Amino acid sequence: MADNLKFAVIGGGSWATAIAKMLCVNLPEISWYMRNDAAIEHIKTHKHNPNYLSSVEFDNKKLKLTNDINEAVAYADYIIFAIPSAFLNGELEKLTVSLKDKVIFSAIKGIVPETSLIVGEHFHYKYDIPYYNIGVITGPCHAEEVALERLSYLTIACGDPDKACTVAKNLSSNYIKAKISDDIIGTEYAAMLKNIYSIAAGIAHGLGYGDNFQSVIMSNAIREMKKFIKKVHKMKRNINDSAYLGDLLVTGYSVFSRNRMFGNMIGKGYTVQAAQMEMSMVAEGYYAVKSAYKLNQGYGAKTPIIDAVYAILYEGKEAKAVFKKLTEELD
Numbered sequence: 361m362a363d364n365l366k367f368a369v370i371g372g373g374s375w376a377t378a379i380a381k382m383l384c385v386n387l388p389e390i391s392w393y394m395r396n397d398a399a400i401e402h403i404k405t406h407k408h409n410p411n412y413l414s415s416v417e418f419d420n421k422k423l424k425l426t427n428d429i430n431e432a433v434a435y436a437d438y439i440i441f442a443i444p445s446a447f448l449n450g451e452l453e454k455l456t457v458s459l460k461d462k463v464i465f466s467a468i469k470g471i472v473p474e475t476s477l478i479v480g481e482h483f484h485y486k487y488d489i490p491y492y493n494i495g496v497i498t499g500p501c502h503a504e505e506v507a508l509e510r511l512s513y514l515t516i517a518c519g520d521p522d523k524a525c526t527v528a529k530n531l532s533s534n535y536i537k538a539k540i541s542d543d544i545i546g547t548e549y550a551a552m553l554k555n556i557y558s559i560a561a562g563i564a565h566g567l568g569y570g571d572n573f574q575s576v577i578m579s580n581a582i583r584e585m586k587k588f589i590k591k592v593h594k595m596k597r598n599i600n601d602s603a604y605l606g607d608l609l610v611t612g613y614s615v616f617s618r619n620r621m622f623g624n625m626i627g628k629g630y631t632v633q634a635a636q637m638e639m640s641m642v643a644e645g646y647y648a649v650k651s652a653y654k655l656n657q658g659y660g661a662k663t664p665i666i667d668a669v670y671a672i673l674y675e676g677k678e679a680k681a682v683f684k685k686l687t688e689e690l691d
């Protein structure tokens with residue numbers, strides 16, 4: 361494993377801030393790109409991101425902050441993307457520096473709306489990055505708990521195990537345990553699908569279903585996820601591992617999950633537009649369900665929860681009636 365590898369973090373939100381914090385434990389310097397000039401100036405002066413995880417204090421000597429994505433990409437050997445999937449394509453269109461020979465890790469959970477691809481596939485097909493230079497960082501892990509240094513587990517997947525180990529080593533600390541996986545496709549699909557199941561959990565809550573039914577949704581969701589991922593990429597995997605089941609549970613049960621919050625509003629009768637306006641951003645599962653539903657037309661896996669969420673969000677079906685039918689299909 362080569363020493364002195366350089367890392368860049370792309371994004372100025374909560375997860376990017378958490379990743380920058382984790383890397384700074386192990387590295388003498390990182391490049392950190394964010395769009396917001398005021399946030400950059402604030403971090404330089406006050407050592408804290410003013411907008412996200414503002415309790416985290418940075419050692420400024422370690423940060424090469426920039427509002428130019430090209431500067432960050434040119435600097436780094438390893439680039440970690442941590443912006444919401446809805447904005448990834450727009451950010452990548454600013455690139456004039458080549459991604460060739462760069463190792464790209466996605467910490468993003470979702471579908472790129474413009475291409476309907478998961479992030480690894482987007483880099484592979486649109487930017488011609490070979491899979492041995494693409495990796496995924498997945499949870500179960502909330503940025504807020506990283507800020508508090510509460511023990512958290514990460515799974516780092518890459519086609520090249522040495523690169524997975526490099527990233528795992530540089531993210532690890534006394535509060536972060538990072539294990540590696542070779543299931544680069546499955547872990548990314550799991551991260552995308554769990555957002556849909558989290559919307560389903562939210563809709564159920566908004567409709568007035570309780571914890572008993574929530575546990576039925578979650579146990580059906582993990583079986584549905586297993587069937588779906590098996591169709592997309594068949595390999596030996598334990599769906600009960602933290603990267604799949606753990607990530608599903610932390611999102612499905614968390615009151616902080618944006619996808620669950622979005623579902624909750626839909627269950628309470630908000631329109632999609634009204635829920636989006638109230639949250640002032642789009643929950644990633646909203647895009648994910650459209651792609652997952654369409655993909656599954658070809659795969660034919662039995663996915664009643666995905667079908668129900670799709671029917672409500674994209675076919676204008678009434679949530680109450682769709683969930684009544686769903687309750688007959690779950691066990």
Ligand SMILES: NC(=O)c1ccc[n+]([C@@H]2O[C@H](COP(=O)([O-])OP(=O)(O)OC[C@H]3O[C@@H](n4cnc5c(N)ncnc54)[C@H](O)[C@@H]3O)[C@@H](O)[C@H]2O)c1
Pocket residue numbers: 371372373374375376394395396412442443444445447450451467468469470499501502503504644
């Ligand atoms: N927050 C977490 O705990 C967590 C954990 C694991 C994975 N993730 C994933 O990380 C990704 C980022 O999530 P987050 O929680 O950091 O989001 P966030 O809401 O905290 O941050 C939003 C980020 O998007 C940027 N942004 C907003 N509008 C933009 C635009 N038009 N163009 C470009 N950038 C724009 C903001 O500057 C900011 O950097 C998501 O895919 C999420 O699923 C988050």
